[in-house]
Amino acid sequence: GAVVSQHPSRVICKSGTSVKIECRSLDFQATTMFWYRQFPKKSLMLMATSNEGSKATYEQGVEKDKFLINHASLTLSTLTVTSAHPEDSSFYICSAKVSSWTGVNTGELFFGEGSRLTVL
C-alpha cells in the first residue's frame, strides 16, 4: 500500500528552540495533508489541514504562528514548532490524502508513523 513517512520519529529539544517535522508521501501525490496531535491518554486531535501551494487551515484553538505548516510540494508537508515549550511535548501524526497514484483510489487517507517531541 501507499506509504507516508515522518521524520524524525523522535526528537528532544531545549525550550525556546524550533523543531521541524517532515511528512512525505513516498509513492503517491497528495495535494492535502493533515496534522494531528495526541496528548497522553487523549484522542488524536486535528490541528490543521495542509494544502499544497496555499496556506494551511487551522482548527480552532491552534496557534498558527506557533505551529507553522508548509506544503511545498505534492509529496512533502512540514510542521515547525516554533519557540517550543515543555507543554508542546506531544505525539504528532500526519496523514496524506491520495490525489494521484496508480493502483490506489484517490481520496484514500494514509497515516505516517508519528513523531514524538519532547521539550526539556
Place this chain on the structure above:
Amino acid sequence: GDSVTQMEGPVTLSEEAFLTINCTYTATGYPSLFWYVQYPGEGLQLLLKATKADDKGSNKGFEATYRKETTSFHLEKGSVQVSDSAVYFCALSKSGDNFNKFYFGSGTKLNVKP
C-alpha cells in the same frame, strides 16, 4: 460536537482469547465509522470501516457492526494472536467534511501473550 470514546487500555489477553474493544460515538448527521491499528514503529493503518447503520466491517478476523441505536462500533475478534498486539483507534468521519476530518478515540493498547 462530534466525538469518539473508546475503552482505556491496556488490554492484556492470552493467545486465542476473545477480544472486545468498546467504542461509542457522538455525531450529527450520518458518520462513517472506522477502526485503525498502529503496530509498533508504524503508521496508523485502516483495519475496517462501516459507512451506514447495521453495516459490518471485517478484516483479518476482526469485525465491528455500526449500531446507530446504541451509537456504538465495538471491535471484536474471536481468537487473538500475539501478532495482534498493537494500539487500536476508533474514529468517525463525515461526508459533509468530505471525509477529511477524522475524530479519533484515545486508542486502546492490546497486549497478547503467548
